[in-house]
Amino acid sequence: MANGLKGRGRTEEQALKERGERGIRIGHLEYKNGFLELGMLSGNCFVITLRVDAPETVNEVMQSIKTKGFINYYGMQRFGTASIPTHAIGLAILKSDWALAISLLLRPRPGEHTEIEAGRRAFLEDGNLSRALDLIPRRCVAERCILEYYQKSKGMNALEALSTIPRNLRLMYVHAYQSYVWNAVVSERVREHGCEKPVLGDLVYDNNPGENTGMDVDATPGGEEARPSGSSAPGKGKKPQRGGKRPYVAPKIKVLSTEEDLKMYTIFDVIMPLPGRDVAYPGGQLGERYKEFLRLDGLDPDNLIHAQKDYTLLGSYRKIMHLPAQLSWSTLRYTDPDIALAQSDEDKILGFDPPVVEEHGRFMALQIQLQLGTAAYATMAIREITKMDTSSQTQAVLTQQSEDQKFKGGNEPAIEVEGEGEDAEVPVAEDEDEMVDA
DSSP states (O other): GGGGGGSOOOOOHHHHOOOOOOGGGOOOOOOOSSOOTTTOOOEEEEEEEEEEEEEGGHHHHHHHHHHEEEEEEOOOOOSSSSSSOOOHHHHHHHHHHHHHHHHHHHHTTTTOHHHHHHHHHHHTTOHHHHHHHHOOOOOOOOHHHHHHHHHHHHSSOOOHHHHOOHHHHHHHHHHHHHHHHHHHHHHHHHHHSSSSSSSTOOEEEESTTTTOOOOSSEEEEEBBOOOOOOOOOOOOOOOOTTTSSOOOOOOOOOEESSSHHHHOOOGGGGGEEEEEEEEOOOOOHHHHHHHHHHHTTTTTTOOOOOOOOGGGGEEEEESSOOSSSEEEEEEEESTTSSSSSSSOOOHHHHTOOOOOOTOSEEEEEEEEEEEEEHHHHHHHHHHHHHHHOOHHHHHHHHHHOOOOGGGGGGOOOOOOOTTTTOOOOOOOOOTTTTOOOO
């Protein structure tokens, strides 16, 4: 049951008065005459607190994000945090290289938990399936599905093994590849034309300028897709399908081809396609760049229909710039980095006191309250604010190197004797290649 009431040994009183596991709390449940579907989400709200090194530039940077928005890149979490990115697995699937996809999923990854690495090696080096399954935890869903298939099956059919992975997880790899291409081509568009106004050859939705179609969800192979929020009802004779989904109707797209067109739209109307069978590509060099990108990866841009129906790329569209629905900020003082500066929604519900701000703290923090639309990444907004890599590895290094870490737990740092206490060398993570700033 929600909030750990059943199976966690918590009483009802504890569930109502204590924090839930990982700060997650489920409530306000009720019955409705309908289904929750992809595309129904209206947005996400965030409270984010950052260390500030240059407080004099905070207001200027934040005002720019508020009025000009940020490039609507897919965030790094879309591609995974391991050394083997999810889009590489997706490309192997699209090329029907089942053995490579399996190999990429099962390979050891630097920095993994010890038991996961040991489990991978137990299979790859010793061929011990039972030992591998004992070591690899259940949260490694894809790996366990493959190994369990090999344990039960007499053969080693890579396609069958891959097909035991839940469909939504398999499609995540394919969608990651589409997102990777989108990020790369949008970077070229911004590098060449900037991100302040539309240019000839850009694509927009063929509706009223500024109207939000909400078309920003992943298409599912087979011609069905979650209906874009705010879109019109299905055409005559088209009925909702089983499960509450409606038949997918491709949006009408317009290519900006005249100076008059440019006057009717803003940069926030400009869209770029995720590669697929059912999308239009921008005019000029960018359209050719899409095709070149796919060819270099061994795909045929003119034939994205896959023999395995699940992996046919339909494509969809995404706006290249995102303007926050709401954005406010404030600066706070602090000394101990372990003391929370933001109050969670759960703590508010439970009636806990808000964090006490240290008025004369040694360091400054920027607290951002941010509301974004569907499929927009807060990490990409933060990237535009900080102008630095937002990967977890890089941010972990920055945290380790920050001056405030010397004051953890309220401790005063020891005075360092000259010639001692030399800092250890910390490896630097790779940058977010190919992305450009607004």
